[in-house]
Amino acid sequence: MINYNTKDHNPNGVSIPADDFFSFLDKEIYFLGSPESSECRSFLNIDDDNSTVTLDSFRRSKLLFCWRENGYVICNAQKPDHVLTIRYSYETDSYFISCEPDCKTPEQLWDITAYNEGKSGYGISVRSASKFREGSLYISFDKHGISLTENKKKSTRLMLCSLSDWTNFGLACMQYLGWIYITGSDVKKAISNYYHNISANLSSENILSLGSTELIVYQSGGNFRGLRYVDVSMDGVACEAIAVCNALRLLKKSGDSENKDFFRITAEFELSGLYDNFLKKLIVNAGTALGIKRLSSISTLGGSWGGDPDKIKYCLEAHNVLFKSIHIKDRFPLMSRRKKSCASLKLMDEGLKDSVCAVVSYNFSTLHQAIHTFSCIPSDNKLRAFNRFCNHSPSVNYLNEKADDRSREIYSSLSDALIDSSEPWFYTGYLLYG
DSSP states (O other): OOOOSSTTTOTTOOOOOOTTGGGTTTTEEEEEEEEETTEEEEEEEEOTTSSBEEEESSOOOOEEEEEOSSSEEEEETTEEEEEEEEEEETTTTEEEEEEEEOOOOGGGOEEEEEOOOTTSOSOEEEEESSOBTTBOOEEEEETTEEEEESOTTTTOOBEEEOSSSOOOHHHHHHHHHTSOOOOSSOHHHHHHHHHHHHHHOOOGGGEEEETTEEEEOOTTSTTGGGSEETTEEGGGTOHHHHHHHHHHHHHHTOOOTTOHHHHHHHHHHHHHOBOOOHHHHHHHHHHHHHTOHHHHTSOSSTTTTOBOGGGHHHHHHHTTOEEEEEEGGGSOTTSOHHHHHHHHHHHHHHHHTTSSEEEEEEEOSSTTOOEEEEEEEEETTEEEEESSSTTOOIIIIITOTTSOTTTTTEESSHHHHTOOTTSOEEEEEEEEEO
16 A cells, blocks of 8 residues: 655645545546656657557657556556556566556556656656565656656656646646646635535535436536535536536446536636636726726626636547537627527537537626536437526426426527527537547
8 A cells, every 4th residue: 555645745744635635637638748847848659559658759648547546557548448567578677668458467557756856846756556676666758768767866757748728637636735836726725625515515406317427407506505616606607617527427428426527627617717808807897996886796706707618628628528619709700699699509509410419608698798508418309408597406397297398408409498588699619529
C-alpha cells in the first residue's frame, strides 16, 4: 500500500479532504509531456503498432488514467485494453516501457507524485508502484528519447496536458497539492465545494432512470438548493454542468449513484467555464454606479450567472468527446435574429438524426438575456429533452403517463421545444456522437 503522507505526494502538508483523494485522475485523459520552461516540447507517443512507446515532438497519444486500488493504470485512450507496461531487456540489462494488453500485473501499475527536485519548477513524476531492484523506476524524457531510471533527478519532470483549454478536475487537485500551477481561479473553493456536494449528494427526485442511464433533472428542487457552485447554490445556475453530464452519461449509457462525475464537472465549470460577458458586466457596473439594485445584483462574479455555453466545447474536447457545434453567430450573417434561430434549429434537428444526443442553449427574451441549457435525444421520430424545464420532476412529469407530451418533455422537434414566445432564441448547440 502506498503511503501518501510523504513529501512525494503532499510536499506542502495541505489538508487532504478524503481518504480516496489521490484517485483524482481516475477516468481522465491527458497528453504526457516533457516540459521546457512552461510548455511541453515533446510527448509520449504510442506508435501505430500499439506496442512501441516513443518520444515525439509532433505526434502525441491520448492517455487514459484509471485508478486501481493503490495506483494508476495508464491506458492508450484509443485502445483502452492496452496499457503502459514495464519490461526488462536481457540484452541491455535495462528496463523499458511497452504498451501491452492489460493483465492486471504489478508491472502495469503506476504512482503519480510531485516533482520537487532543485529549481526546475512545478511538475509531476510518474514512477512504478512496485519496486524494481533497489527502488522505483521513473519515466524519463531526454534527448535520447523515453526511458526508465532509478534516479528521480534525471529528467523525470513531466507535465499532464489537457486536451483543450480546460482545467480538468485532476489538474485542479494537483494544483491544490502544490504540484503544478494552471489557473488563477479559486481551486481550494472548487475542491471544498466538490466534497460538500459529494456529502450532500442529489436526491432521488433529481434522478430520472432511462434504462441503465441515470439522468439529472428537477434543477429547481430536490437537493439542488443545498449544493454549492462557487459562492451560490446550484438550483439557479448549474444547467450547463447538468446538460453536459447528462450528455456524457447518454454517450456512455451509465450512471453514478454518488454522482461524482457530475460534481467533478461542476468543479471544472467553476474553474474554466464560468459565464464571462462584457455586455453583462457593463450592465452590472452601470446598475451599481446608478444605484439600480435590480441591475447591480445580477453579478457576473461568484458563479451567479452559471456556465458559459460557448465554453462547453472545451469541456467536451477535454473529455475526449466527438461532437459538432452549431452556433447562431457563425451562420446566416444576413438574416434577422429570429430567422437565424429558426435556421439553426433546423440544422440541429437534421443533425440529431445521426447523433447520440445533443446539448442545446437558448436565450430568454429578457433584459439581461439569461441563458438556459439542456440535453436531449432523438426518440421514435421525436425528441426527448431533460431539464428543459427546471421544475419538472420524474414522478410528476417525465414518468407520469397521464401527463401530456410537453410536461414529459417530449417534442416533435427542437423548434417545438422552444416554441414558447417568451423564450424564442436558439443560441448554440452541440451534437454528440458515439
